[in-house]
Amino acid sequence: xxxxxxxxxxxxxxxxxxxxxxxxxxxxxxxxxxxxxxxxxxxxxxxxxxxxxxxxxxxxxxxxxxxxxxxxxxxxxxxxxxxxxxxxxxxxxxxxxxxxxxxxxxxxxxxxxxxxxxxxxxxxxxxxxxxxxxxxxxxxxxxxxxxxxxxxxxxxxxxxxxxxxxxxxxxxxxxxxxxxxxxxxxxxxxxxxxxxxxxxxxxxxxxxxxxxxxxxxxxxxxxxxxxxxxxxxxxxxxxxxxxxxxxxxxxxxxxxxxxxxxxxxxxxxxxxxxxxxxxxxxxxxxxxxxxxxxxxxxxxxxxxxxxxxxxxxxxxxxxxxxxxxxxxxxxxxxxxxxxxxxxxxxxxxxxxxxxxxxxxxxxxxxxxxxxxxxxxxxxxxxxxxxxxxxxxxxxxxxxxxxxxxxxxxxxxxxxxxxxxxxxxxxxxxxxxxxxxxxxxxxxxxxxxxxxxxxxxxxxxxxxxxxxxxxxxxxxxxxxxxxxxxxxxxxxxxxxxxxxxxxxxxxxxxxxxxxxxxxxxxxxxxxxxxxxxxxxxxxxxxxxxxxxxxxxxxxxxxxxxxxxxxxxxxxxxxxxxxxxxxxxxxxxxxxxxxxxxxxxxxxxxxxxxxxxxxxxxxxxxxxxxxxxxxxxxxxxxxxxxxxxxxxxxxxxxxxxxxxxxxxxxxxxxxxxxxxxxxxxxxxxxxxxxxxxxxxxxxxxxxxxxxxxxxxxxxxxxxxxxxxxxxxxxxxxxxxxxxxxxxxxxxxxxxxxxxxxxxxxxxxxxxxxxxxxxxxxxxxx
Numbered sequence: 014x015x016x017x018x019x020x021x022x023x024x025x026x027x028x029x030x031x032x033x034x035x036x037x038x039x040x041x042x043x044x045x046x047x048x049x050x051x052x053x054x055x056x057x058x059x060x061x062x063x064x065x066x067x068x069x070x071x072x073x074x075x076x077x078x079x080x081x082x083x084x085x086x087x088x089x090x091x092x093x094x095x096x097x098x099x100x101x102x103x104x105x106x107x108x109x110x111x112x113x114x115x116x117x118x119x120x121x122x123x124x125x126x127x128x129x130x131x132x133x134x135x136x137x138x139x140x141x142x143x144x145x146x147x148x149x150x151x152x153x154x155x156x157x158x159x160x161x162x163x164x165x166x167x168x169x170x171x172x173x174x175x176x177x178x179x180x181x182x183x184x185x186x187x188x189x190x191x192x193x194x195x196x197x198x199x200x201x202x203x204x205x206x207x208x209x210x211x212x213x214x215x216x217x218x219x220x221x222x223x224x225x226x227x228x229x230x231x232x233x234x235x236x237x238x239x240x241x242x243x244x245x246x247x248x249x250x251x252x253x254x255x256x257x258x259x260x261x262x263x264x265x266x267x268x269x270x271x272x273x274x275x276x277x278x279x280x281x282x283x284x285x286x287x288x289x290x291x292x293x294x295x296x297x298x299x300x301x302x303x304x305x306x307x308x309x310x311x312x313x314x315x316x317x318x319x320x321x322x323x324x325x326x327x328x329x330x331x332x333x334x335x336x337x338x339x340x341x342x343x344x345x346x347x348x349x350x351x352x353x354x355x356x357x358x359x360x361x362x363x364x365x366x367x368x369x370x371x372x373x374x375x376x377x378x379x380x381x382x383x384x385x386x387x388x389x390x391x392x393x394x395x396x397x398x399x400x401x402x403x404x405x406x407x408x409x410x411x412x413x414x415x416x417x418x419x420x421x422x423x424x425x426x427x428x429x430x431x432x433x434x435x436x437x438x439x440x441x442x443x444x445x446x447x448x449x450x451x452x453x454x455x456x457x458x459x460x461x462x463x464x465x466x467x468x469x470x471x472x473x474x475x476x477x478x479x480x481x482x483x484x485x486x487x488x489x490x491x492x493x494x495x496x497x498x499x500x501x502x503x504x505x506x507x508x509x510x511x512x513x514x515x516x517x518x519x520x521x522x523x524x525x526x527x528x529x530x531x532x533x534x535x536x537x538x539x540x541x542x543x544x545x546x547x548x549x550x551x552x553x554x555x556x557x558x559x560x561x562x563x564x565x566x567x568x569x570x571x572x573x574x575x576x577x578x579x580x581x582x583x584x585x586x587x588x589x590x591x592x593x594x595x596x597x598x599x600x601x602x603x604x605x606x607x608x609x610x611x612x613x614x615x616x617x618x619x620x621x622x623x624x625x626x627x628x629x630x631x632x633x634x635x636x637x638x639x640x641x642x643x644x645x646x647x648x649x650x651x652x653x654x655x656x657x658x659x660x661x662x663x664x665x666x667x668x669x670x671x672x673x674x675x676x677x678x679x680x681x682x683x684x685x686x687x688x689x690x691x692x693x694x695x696x697x698x699x700x701x702x703x704x705x706x707x708x709x710x711x712x713x714x715x716x717x718x719x720x721x722x723x724x725x726x727x728x729x730x731x732x733x734x735x736x737x738x739x740x741x742x743x744x745x746x747x748x749x750x751x752x753x754x755x756x757x758x759x760x761x762x763x764x765x766x767x768x769x770x771x772x773x774x775x776x777x778x779x780x781x782x783x784x785x786x787x788x789x790x791x792x
Contacts, residue, residue, distance in 0.1 A: 098197035108231035123202035128157030189507035249329030262582030272575035380521030408534035537678030556591025
């Protein structure tokens with residue numbers, strides 16, 4: 014006999030008892046005769062209580078965590094959600110990790126309905142993954158006021174990726190309603206949230222699902238993955254951990270990432286542990302020695318819900334091999350333990366070929382830039398905008414460019430009225446151009462369509478994008494604005510129309526062309542470092558980057574290193590397999606590479622930066638800092654301020670207590686075309702503050718210029734010191750670019766050139782006239 018789960022058995026027993034006790038009462042009530050004039054009150058019947066939905070995945074004793082997701086964090090657009098008659102739907106999305114299950118879910122809504130709505134006829138429907146969860150009827154007392162609603166969501170309908178959809182059904186009069194009437198609205202407040210209770214699920218130690226659970230794409234939170242070492246690691250172990258951090262950064266992408274460093278300490282959450290046969294944390298002392306590079310997944314000894322990714326080897330070189338095996342061959346992983354026999358780089362990376370950047374050697378299709386399948390299409394009476402991210406190398410020289418060519422192909426539902434609907438194109442929230450959506454159908458174009466796309470028109474346009482509005486990170490937005498026929502009429506007459514959604518598509522074969530442009534850029538520019546990892550990301554694998562670290566680093570310093578590498582990996586989309594790392598400052602003087610310094614600047618670099626008071630000069634030692642201030646401070650968005658504004662006007666020596674940190678950019682004194690970026694702080698608290706501030710996207714957006722000072726109040730940036738250039742630009746283009754920044758000088762030079770040309774022309778004509786006269790005299 015098959016045994017039922019205890020929860021199923023108990024539920025069946027309760028239902029049987031309830032139905033058994035209630036059935037006689039219903040039967041007696043149904044057959045009892047009723048005598049007129051001698052009625053007796055009907056017996057009180059108690060309906061059986063229905064137990065709440067039980068999630069079959071609940072495991073007694075498993076760890077749980079309670080999370081509140083504010084709408085401001087999970088809504089597609091920031092701010093309040095406004096539902097209208099022609100745009101009645103709003104939604105939020107959330108994911109569930111594969112090692113967790115939602116056991117309870119509650120929707121906390123803060124909403125304000127229009128005071129013009131008809132009570133009861135107007136209501137709000139709540140869906141979870143297109144399954145109706147509940148209806149909130151809007152009554153008279155709620156109109157025009159802020160209301161609060163708490164609705165229980167059935168956790169059995171929660172899946173990996175989830176969408177809660179709010180549908181507004183609004184009415185303001187009984188007949189002849191216009192869905193576009195401005196009185197039809199309901200606003201969902203910023204205070205709305207979704208309360209979830211997650212419960213841990215036991216996972217087997219199987220690397221077939223790697224990188225789960227260490228990184229789960231369903232989790233929209235910033236990645237937090239501790240890196241554990243037996244003690245303060247040497248340079249080779251730091252290099253292995255830095256490469257792995259950059260690989261996890263490529264997975265985290267927009268989420269953000271943090272990699273706290275721990276020494277000989279059991280992690281409280283999923284973590285990565287680095288160990289060799291001769292140097293292991295205490296909790297791995299009993300593990301037998303390995304015979305080569307090994308990647309293994311184990312549970313924490315006292316907690317089966319916490320997993321550890323062990324990077325094992327005979328020595329540090331094995332750790333590097335194991336990490337590169339993860340970065341390049343993890344698709345072959347399976348089982349609890351895998352060995353990495355050999356990792357070879359078949360083809361070296363080329364400059365500016367980062368996967369997350371737009372190609373600059375050929376036109377690029379929009380389909381190659383998509384981040385998910387349905388990104389370039391939308392539908393609705395008023396379709397939501399279609400957006401596309403365009404990431405560029407920050408040193409792409411676009412000054413004096415006439416524009417970027419874009420071949421745009423799009424399909425759309427034919428508008429109802431002629432010359433009233435349009436496609437508006439914006440770049441970084443700046444209007445570029447609008448195109449009219451034509452009415453009618455062309456028979457030839459209709460024959461070219463697949464059956465799935467019938468009823469959509471084709472259009473293609475050549476666009477010219479203003480180059481000076483482009484940055485390292487850009488967003489293009491396509492707004493399809495339709496004029497639709499809706500209900501109308503006057504007293505005694507009413508005309509209504511059944512509104513149908515419009516469908517719009519930006520074709521994947523649309524192209525944008527950044528080929529043919531040179532790479533040339535004024536430095537130092539910490540904005541390029543923060544937004545694109547430049548200049549280190551010029552080669553996606555960081556094969557021309559050297560990291561200078563301190564001997565015996567503190568955990569906070571390692572966290573700074575790992576966070577920086579994870580951020581660069583997220584920006585480029587490729588792990589830093591070629592990065593070099595050293596503790597020897599002398600190696601920096603002999604290696605032709607861009608230099609990333611974690612900790613104090615070497616003495617020769619620091620002395621060189623202080624030798625000339627025109628250079629960016631920041632020295633942080635024992636809570637003392639010296640900052641040279643410029644004559645005129647550049648604004649956050651000013652990229653073209655004259656170099657004279659960055660000259661040093663004064664120097665201040667200030668003694669103060671408290672942590673402070675800085676990000677400094679300067680020209681390398683060792684090699685031409687090379688740069689130095691230093692991440693410095695005055696102690697463990699300073700590094701901890703630096704790590705926290707840089708992880709904040711708002712604070713990171715304030716990094717620019719050549720010096721960014723990090724304090725408790727946030728980040729303050731300065732643009733000081735001399736300017737140098739990286740990249741290549743022919744001398745005639747350099748002269749033209751220099752003249753373009755000085756229009757008065759350009760005008761003077763133009764007058765001088767015209768005057769010289771006139772003199773040369775006059776001299777030539779005069780010489781020609783003399784020659785002719787001498788010939789006439791000889792005749």
